[in-house]
Amino acid sequence: xxxxxxxxxxxxxxxxxxxxxxxxxxxxxxxxxxxxxxxxxxxxxxxxxxxxxxxxxxxxxxxxxxxxxxxxxxxxxxxxxxxxxxxxxxxxxxxxxxxxxxxxxxxxxxxxxxxxxxxxxxxxxxxxxxxxxxxxxxxxxxxxxxxxxxxxxxxxxxxxxxxxxxxxxxxxxxxxxxxxxxxxxxxxxxxxxxxxxxxxxxxxxxxxxxxxxxxxxxxxxxxxxxxxxxxxxxxxxxxxxxxxxxxxxxxxxxxxxxxxxxxxxxxxxxxxxxxxxxxxxxxxxxxxxxxxxxxxxxxxxxxxxxxxxxxxxxxxxxxxxxxxxx
Amino acid sequence: xxxxxxxxxxxxxxxxxxxxxxxxxxxxxxxxxxxxxxxxxxxxxxxxxxxxxxxxxxxxxxxxxxxxxxxxxxxxxxxxxxxxxxxxxxxxxxxxxxxxxxxxxxxxxxxxxxxxxxxxxxxxxxxxxxxxxxxxxxxxxxxxxxxxxxxxxxxxxxxxxxxxxxxxxxxxxxxxxxxxxxxxxxxxxxxxxxxxxxxxxxxxxxxxxxxxxxxxxxxxxxxxxxxxxxxxxxxxxxxxxxxxxxxxxxxxxxxxxxxxxxxxxxxxxxxxxxxxxxxxxxxxxxxxxxxxxxxxxxxxxxxxxxxxxxxxxxxxxxxxxxxxxx
Numbered sequence: 001x002x003x004x005x006x007x008x009x010x011x012x013x014x015x016x017x018x019x020x021x022x023x024x025x026x027x028x029x030x031x032x033x034x035x036x037x038x039x040x041x042x043x044x045x046x047x048x049x050x051x052x053x054x055x056x057x058x059x060x061x062x063x064x065x066x067x068x069x070x071x072x073x074x075x076x077x078x079x080x081x082x083x084x085x086x087x088x089x090x091x092x093x094x095x096x097x098x099x100x101x102x103x104x105x106x107x108x109x110x111x112x113x114x115x116x117x118x119x120x121x122x123x124x125x126x127x128x129x130x131x132x133x134x135x136x137x138x139x140x141x142x143x144x145x146x147x148x149x150x151x152x153x154x155x156x157x158x159x160x161x162x163x164x165x166x167x168x169x170x171x172x173x174x175x176x177x178x179x180x181x182x183x184x185x186x187x188x189x190x191x192x193x194x195x196x197x198x199x200x201x202x203x204x205x206x207x208x209x210x211x212x213x214x215x216x217x218x219x220x221x222x223x224x225x226x227x228x229x230x231x232x233x234x235x236x237x238x239x240x241x242x243x244x245x246x247x248x249x250x251x252x253x254x255x256x257x258x259x260x261x262x263x264x265x266x267x268x269x270x271x272x273x274x275x276x277x278x279x280x281x282x283x284x285x286x287x288x289x290x291x292x293x294x295x296x297x298x299x300x301x302x303x304x305x306x307x308x309x310x311x312x313x314x315x316x317x318x319x320x321x322x323x324x325x326x
Numbered sequence: 327x328x329x330x331x332x333x334x335x336x337x338x339x340x341x342x343x344x345x346x347x348x349x350x351x352x353x354x355x356x357x358x359x360x361x362x363x364x365x366x367x368x369x370x371x372x373x374x375x376x377x378x379x380x381x382x383x384x385x386x387x388x389x390x391x392x393x394x395x396x397x398x399x400x401x402x403x404x405x406x407x408x409x410x411x412x413x414x415x416x417x418x419x420x421x422x423x424x425x426x427x428x429x430x431x432x433x434x435x436x437x438x439x440x441x442x443x444x445x446x447x448x449x450x451x452x453x454x455x456x457x458x459x460x461x462x463x464x465x466x467x468x469x470x471x472x473x474x475x476x477x478x479x480x481x482x483x484x485x486x487x488x489x490x491x492x493x494x495x496x497x498x499x500x501x502x503x504x505x506x507x508x509x510x511x512x513x514x515x516x517x518x519x520x521x522x523x524x525x526x527x528x529x530x531x532x533x534x535x536x537x538x539x540x541x542x543x544x545x546x547x548x549x550x551x552x553x554x555x556x557x558x559x560x561x562x563x564x565x566x567x568x569x570x571x572x573x574x575x576x577x578x579x580x581x582x583x584x585x586x587x588x589x590x591x592x593x594x595x596x597x598x599x600x601x602x603x604x605x606x607x608x609x610x611x612x613x614x615x616x617x618x619x620x621x622x623x624x625x626x627x628x629x630x631x632x633x634x635x636x637x638x639x640x641x642x643x644x645x646x647x648x649x650x651x652x
Contacts, residue, residue: 071642162559204538208535225617232566233488236565315640322640
């Protein structure tokens with residue numbers, strides 16, 4: 001840990017100089033973060049109020065390690081470079097970044113973030129794994145809310161790349177930028193949001209699917225098994241390669257997303273889910289089409305269809321082997 | 327084609343004896359079906375009103391063939407075993423099964439299914455690729471609605487295994503059973519539904535996600551790129567292996583789905599999507615938990631976590647190689 005002068009936030013650490021991470025909360029998410037940090041060669045100083053936390057996180061790391069080895073360990077990476085402390089202040093002594101992964105209870109998060117803020121070096125950034133609260137509501141008891149930022153991972157954090165970064169009203173924009181750069185630096189796929197919305201992005205999308213699924217079960221329209229099969233053997237095979245928007249773009253053939261929206265727009269009015277559809281205004285239509293064009297430009301005119309087909313085959317083969325125990 | 331006695335439906339063909347398929351409509355879906363049938367070693371007799379249909383479907387088959395070779399061709403499979411006819415009756419002469427994949431226009435489907443029914447041997451089954459209409463509404467003009475059944479594929483039909491099978495009010499249950507067995511026989515992952523609901527199952531689920539995504543774009547809450555990234559690098563990596571329900575079960579740790587529902591049930595009330603949530607009654611809770619248990623039993627106590635981790639790694643590696651052009 002470099003002790004910085006007090007003209008914060010100009011003196012935020014260069015992400016390359018981070019060596020030690022504070023992990024607060026060692027459940028499935030916090031433990032998964034610890035495994036990810038260890039695999040990247042960091043020292044992890046952890047705290048969790050449960051007496052079972054240390055043995056539990058060590059089992060989790062042990063179970064995750066073969067996967068992490070297969071993805072590639074970084075220099076110095078060791079499952080043993082974690083210390084679990086009984087006092088929060090001891091865990092946070094000298095750390096360069098803190099990832100908070102406490103249970104999703106607002107009052108608990110508020111108090112814990114205030115405690116972390118009070119104990120940790122005032123010049124470091126504190127990320128929260130919250131899956132739904134805004135930093136604006138969580139940071140209310142902290143003295144330095146400007147260095148608190150949401151860094152929302154997906155389970156398991158050592159395998160799923162996505163991290164959604166979003167600040168609260170009091171978060172410094174420099175801290176949002178630093179956190180985005182930091183998570184990128186540690187191999188994450190980062191979405192930096194410019195506003196707080198409940199559930200962020202990915203959770204809103206999967207929650208929409210989840211709610212429709214629950215409605216279908218509630219009405220006897222589909223079983224749990226049918227729901228899983230419908231996604232796993234159906235559209236779920238297309239999404240890892242391109243996401244839902246580019247997938248629809250491809251379904252539009254040569255006309256792409258524009259054709260899809262112009263041709264199938266009316267079916268938005270069909271009772272295909274219980275979620276009311278937005279009005280497909282010219283503005284919305286153009287925003288979606290332009291968004292696809294932007295992504296396509298970034299992908300440099302690659303043959304998306306060939307890419308999709310190769311991805312689906314690879315996924316099907318991999319999952320087939322795994323399911324049959326090959 | 328075996329000519330059957332007229333005590334239909336007792337004399338439905340054994341699926342193993344099918345040799346020749348009628349493909350009606352040769353767009354992306356119909357052409358994709360043709361490619362799938364050819365790869366399985368069938369003869370395909372096709373019809374499409376467009377003068378460009380023959381050259382277009384041949385290009386589609388040519389483009390799909392390397393993927394089909396990689397998945398494994400069946401005995402006798404050849405991209406050349408397709409004939410494209412200018413008269414519907416010529417195409418349907420002697421076929422053992424018909425797959426209708428016309429554009430999604432109800433009046434067109436109604437007329438075409440009536441024409442197919444009039445032209446095809448009265449003892450064979452006719453499947454429709456419709457992505458949203460019920461067979462009850464499509465079959466109104468046909469003389470033998472009992473042999474018309476929905477067999478809804480996903481694009482591309484030669485790669486995505488899912489087929490949703492559901493009959494209309496006049497469809498014989500023997501035909502629904504036959505179609506399910508037939509699609510299984512040709513390597514499909516079949517969901518047989520016991521009632522008609524708009525959008526079937528998978529489309530309802532992806533439509534819920536799609537509508538939430540459109541709302542987010544409309545409100546400036548997320549870009550197309552962020553939406554795709556959030557799914558492709560996030561929950562989309564978990565769904566191909568286990569689907570959304572079992573994925574949530576795993577997120578519940580040792581308590582599984584029951585823990586998830588009991589613990590996070592209240593968050594269903596959070597404004598995480600615009601879709602109103604169903605009331606989480608005891609009955610719904612138990613239906614979901616029991617459904618997970620059923621699937622888990624079928625999977626024979628395998629280590630789901632290890633399976634998930636291996637799947638995510640395989641998917642990430644495969645997609646990484648594809649994206650970088652390796």
